[in-house]
Amino acid sequence: xxxxxxxxxxxxxxxxxxxxLLVNPVAGLGGPIGRKGSDGMVPGxxxxxxxxxMAALFATAGVPPERMTLLPARGMMGADLAQRLPFAxxxxxxxxxxxxxxxxxxxxxxxxxxxxxxxxxAGGDGTARDVLAGVGDALPVLGMPAGVKxxxxxxxxxxxxxxxxxxxxxxxxxxxxxxxxxxxxxGDPGAGSAPILYGMLRVPGDGDLVxxxxxxxxxGDAADxxxxxxxxxxxxxxxxxxxxxxxxxxxxxxxxxxxxxxxxVDLLTPGGAASDVDADAVARVAxxxxxxxxLGVIGGQGFLLGxxxxxxxxxxxxxxxxxxxxxxxxxxxxxxxxxxxxxxDTGDAALDRELAGWLPVRVSGRREILMRIEAA
Numbered sequence: 001x002x003x004x005x006x007x008x009x010x011x012x013x014x015x016x017x018x019x020x021l022l023v024n025p026v027a028g029l030g031g032p033i034g035r036k037g038s039d040g041m042v043p044g045x046x047x048x049x050x051x052x053x054m055a056a057l058f059a060t061a062g063v064p065p066e067r068m069t070l071l072p073a074r075g076m077m078g079a080d081l082a083q084r085l086p087f088a089x090x091x092x093x094x095x096x097x098x099x100x101x102x103x104x105x106x107x108x109x110x111x112x113x114x115x116x117x118x119x120x121x122a123g124g125d126g127t128a129r130d131v132l133a134g135v136g137d138a139l140p141v142l143g144m145p146a147g148v149k150x151x152x153x154x155x156x157x158x159x160x161x162x163x164x165x166x167x168x169x170x171x172x173x174x175x176x177x178x179x180x181x182x183x184x185x186x187g188d189p190g191a192g193s194a195p196i197l198y199g200m201l202r203v204p205g206d207g208d209l210v211x212x213x214x215x216x217x218x219x220g221d222a223a224d225x226x227x228x229x230x231x232x233x234x235x236x237x238x239x240x241x242x243x244x245x246x247x248x249x250x251x252x253x254x255x256x257x258x259x260x261x262x263x264x265v266d267l268l269t270p271g272g273a274a275s276d277v278d279a280d281a282v283a284r285v286a287x288x289x290x291x292x293x294x295l296g297v298i299g300g301q302g303f304l305l306g307x308x309x310x311x312x313x314x315x316x317x318x319x320x321x322x323x324x325x326x327x328x329x330x331x332x333x334x335x336x337x338x339x340x341x342x343x344x345d346t347g348d349a350a351l352d353r354e355l356a357g358w359l360p361v362r363v364s365g366r367r368e369i370l371m372r373i374e375a376a
Contacts, residue, residue: 014173017118018090020111021072021082022131023050024104024123027147028310050122050146051081053159053347057120057144058085060163067170071114073097073107090114101130108134117174118204120166122146125184125195128154132182132199140177141201142166142210145345150307151195151214153180154203158306158345158352158376161209169204177202181213208339211376212300225330227365230255232294232328240288241268242316244309248296248328265311279311286316293320297329297361302337304373305355306345314348322355327371331363334371345376352376 027050047055065086072078074094082089092110097103104127111119112135119139121131124147131141143155144162156162169175180203183195195214203210225248233255243253243266253260256268264276267285274281285291293316298307304327305312317325327342334340342359344352352375360368 014171016066017068017170017174018114018116019068019070020108020114020116020119021054021070021078022104022107022111022119022121022123022127023048023054023073023076023078023081024121024127024146025050025076027123027127028053048076049347050144051076053146054120054122054144055081055084056159056349057156057162057166060160061166061170062163063087063167063170071111071116073103073110077103077107101126101133104130105134111135112139118142118169120144120162125149125152125182128152128182128201129184129198132201135201137179137200137202139202140174140204142203145211145307148308148310149185150211151183151185153211153213154182154201155211157209157211157343160349161376165204165209174204176205178205179203180210183213211303211343212338214298214300221330221332221364224364224367225328226251228328228330228362231365232326232362236292236294236326238270240270240285240291242282242285242291242293242312242320243268244293244295244312246296246298246308248330249294252294252328263308265309277311279313279316282311282313282316283319286319291320292324292326293317294326294328297327297333297337297342299333300336302339302341302343303376304342304344306343306347306376314346314351317346317355318348318351322357322359325359327359327361329361329363331367331369334361334363334369339374341372341374343374343376349375 025048069088069090070082071090071092072082094110108131119141122144145155179200182198185195229251232252245263250260250262258273261276267274267277344355356373356375358370359373361371362368
């Protein structure tokens with residue numbers, strides 16, 4: 001990554017931040033119902049999931065009102081939330097939203113023209129692409145993870161992590177920015193295509209609190225991983241199973257006799273199987289005695305819950321419990337993770353804390369590795 005120093009890096013005392021606030025009101029809506037994205041969905045009444053996560057960021061940050069001015073997009077894309085926060089608000093000259101990606105692009109351009117120090121956006125990879133289309137790498141940006149897909153390296157790990165970063169920057173100024181990857185799956189996200197690189201956004205660098213880009217799988221220890229998948233399938237056969245997405249999990253599903261959905265959550269119970277299900281179906285299986293949740297790990301990032309498997313919601317995870325989680329991954333993938341930890345971002349901070357600790361990960365037919373679980 002390329003580190004870019006700016007005048008703000010060395011100013012002391014630092015001036016108050018001017019922050020562009022951008023919320024994608026449909027981001028994340030598709031996750032609980034088993035969709036691979038939220039394009040084309042219509043936001044409902046009340047607070048959107050993305051707005052709720054952005055609000056959690058500010059609640060965690062505790063930034064004094066005099067240290068920040070907000071320049072929000074219109075209505076539910078930022079202004080509605082900004083009016084409930086204690087900061088000064090500077091309106092932007094924007095046309096009424098049309099309900100498509102162009103709204104995000106236009107808002108990002110207006111924020112850049114207004115001279116913001118930082119754009120905070122809530123959404124997923126599609127929103128990151130739209131921000132990229134609006135500002136390129138012209139100014140610092142931080143994503144609040146709120147979409148279905150977050151393969152890109154421009155997101156904070158969680159609302160808590162983002163709040164910690166914002167509080168630090170409001171006090172001490174923005175650090176040097178890093179050029180970080182914007183990745184997304186082209187075309188139909190349900191088709192299983194690999195993420196591709198669309199460009200780079202400038203993200204203020206603060207190490208472990210910003211997630212890495214999703215890593216691509218390799219064939220380094222394929223035989224061991226196949227044996228691990230076979231053993232998981234053999235040990236869990238006959239139980240009610242909630243099976244997460246991903247290439248590793250697809251192998252587990254095949255070993256269980258299923259035709260797997262690569263990007264979906266599948267179910268297998270004594271009464272039958274179901275593919276690419278929603279949160280309600282998952283919750284029903286979680287209530288069955290002896291139910292298990294079997295999960296893979298996102299390479300390069302280390303996320304176990306909260307990225308791409310949103311149908312496995314907090315209620316289902318709490319019902320199954322830590323003891324009901326089975327994890328399978330290659331040793332090479334685990335060895336390449338930042339901080340040697342697996343991350344959880346379920347949307348329920350209390351549950352994330354309950355899940356923290358050590359859990360075994362099956363890496364071969366004969367071997368498990370104990371991995372630390374951390375709240376993102």
